[in-house]
Amino acid sequence: MQKVLLTGSSFTAPKDVINNEELVRSFNTYVQEFNRLNAEAIVEGKLEALKESSVEFIEKASGIKNRHVIDKKSILDPNIMQPILPERTNDQISLQAEMAVEAGKLALARANKKPEEVDVVILSCSNFQRAYPAVSIEVQAALGCKGFAYDMNVACSSATFGLQAGADAVRSGSGKVALVINPEITSAHLNFRDRDSHFIFGDACTAVVLETEKTCQSSDAFEILSTKLLTQFSNNIRNNFGFLNRTSPTTANSLDKLFMQQGRQVFKEVTPMAAKFILEHLSENHLNPTDIRRFWLHQANLNMNQLIAQKILGKNADPDLAPTILDEYANTASAGSLIAFVQYHQDFKSGDIGLLSSFGAGYSIGSILLKKL
Numbered sequence: 001m002q003k004v005l006l007t008g009s010s011f012t013a014p015k016d017v018i019n020n021e022e023l024v025r026s027f028n029t030y031v032q033e034f035n036r037l038n039a040e041a042i043v044e045g046k047l048e049a050l051k052e053s054s055v056e057f058i059e060k061a062s063g064i065k066n067r068h069v070i071d072k073k074s075i076l077d078p079n080i081m082q083p084i085l086p087e088r089t090n091d092q093i094s095l096q097a098e099m100a101v102e103a104g105k106l107a108l109a110r111a112n113k114k115p116e117e118v119d120v121v122i123l124s125c126s127n128f129q130r131a132y133p134a135v136s137i138e139v140q141a142a143l144g145c146k147g148f149a150y151d152m153n154v155a156c157s158s159a160t161f162g163l164q165a166g167a168d169a170v171r172s173g174s175g176k177v178a179l180v181i182n183p184e185i186t187s188a189h190l191n192f193r194d195r196d197s198h199f200i201f202g203d204a205c206t207a208v209v210l211e212t213e214k215t216c217q218s219s220d221a222f223e224i225l226s227t228k229l230l231t232q233f234s235n236n237i238r239n240n241f242g243f244l245n246r247t248s249p250t251t252a253n254s255l256d257k258l259f260m261q262q263g264r265q266v267f268k269e270v271t272p273m274a275a276k277f278i279l280e281h282l283s284e285n286h287l288n289p290t291d292i293r294r295f296w297l298h299q300a301n302l303n304m305n306q307l308i309a310q311k312i313l314g315k316n317a318d319p320d321l322a323p324t325i326l327d328e329y330a331n332t333a334s335a336g337s338l339i340a341f342v343q344y345h346q347d348f349k350s351g352d353i354g355l356l357s358s359f360g361a362g363y364s365i366g367s368i369l370l371k372k373l
């Protein structure tokens, strides 16, 4: 079997940052105004008063302190509370493709690869801005890559599932060099008026280059030792946006066409599932948790990651063993664990093994074992 290598990785995030204080101020202004306008109905018991959000809750419950977003101004405007991203003409590069091209170029430069050497382009993320043509094909053309491209979506596990798809393509010989990109514009699927989730997401894009030793010209390569994926259906994280929405005009714009979750339920169910899955993956590869130099865990919730690390290791994990990027970037859906990888792998020595994982909507879980060459 051909060894597949990860030879370049990158992430990009918008420059605009919203901190918790700014987000909560905007949310609470909206709540106060809503309650003021509906005071009568609230007093009469016809309507429930909205509750304010708090910085303390957000930090304690999630570990999130900031998020990078494409359009800070509109999100923070209590009269808008969503990004405003004007539609471009069909002659212009689409927003999501533009984001992917930037991260893709960076990953290719780090892998010492020219775009024309790439013959598989996979865009894998939680939301695509259109049905077709596939955004990946636009990215393939914009970069000047060869071969074929396709889009895929496994929500928060899109990066690990995309990584396995790219690695399988390279291993089987259906392509020589794969570029897998995860452009996550999560701010556009978030309900910034929902107290339970308004703080969760941030925008970012990650990219990786996959190839064999034959073509590798990277001094920063990792062998993909093994990949393992799992899905199990759950409605606890759901978004009903889709092409059939317009065929049901009365519900076309209702709030279930945005991200919704039973956060507490997800926490309870996914934490043991992810820990068990990672332990199984290690055992199948005759590895102990202590053989792992670093865990680049999915970045949805700090408490969840601490619990997963504790279940795997039997002790608390320090940030060197299980780093977090949640404080700066929040939950960037599938991009999170790869951002952690991009930021925290430079100290790896030849032979060191790390584990990259994802867990989220589906449910979906992914685990990738990476060994530094």
Ligand SMILES: CC(C)(COP(=O)(O)OP(=O)(O)OC[C@H]1O[C@@H](n2cnc3c(N)ncnc32)[C@H](O)[C@@H]1OP(=O)(O)O)[C@@H](O)C(=O)NCCC(=O)NCCS
Pocket (backbone or CB within 6 Å): 052, 053, 054, 057, 058, 061, 062, 156, 195, 196, 197, 237, 261, 262, 263, 264, 265, 266, 267, 300, 301, 304, 331, 333, 359, 360, 361
């Ligand atoms: C979303 C999440 C951070 C919420 O944290 P939590 O500790 O579960 O919080 P809960 O929803 O149980 O709410 C606890 C209390 O805080 C309150 N609360 C909720 N949002 C609040 C806010 N923004 N500000 C202040 N209080 C808030 C709730 O009303 C509740 O109050 P109560 O106890 O009086 O009823 C957490 O459940 C989570 O991250 N789950 C995993 C999600 C995940 O991984 N999803 C994958 C997404 S891709």
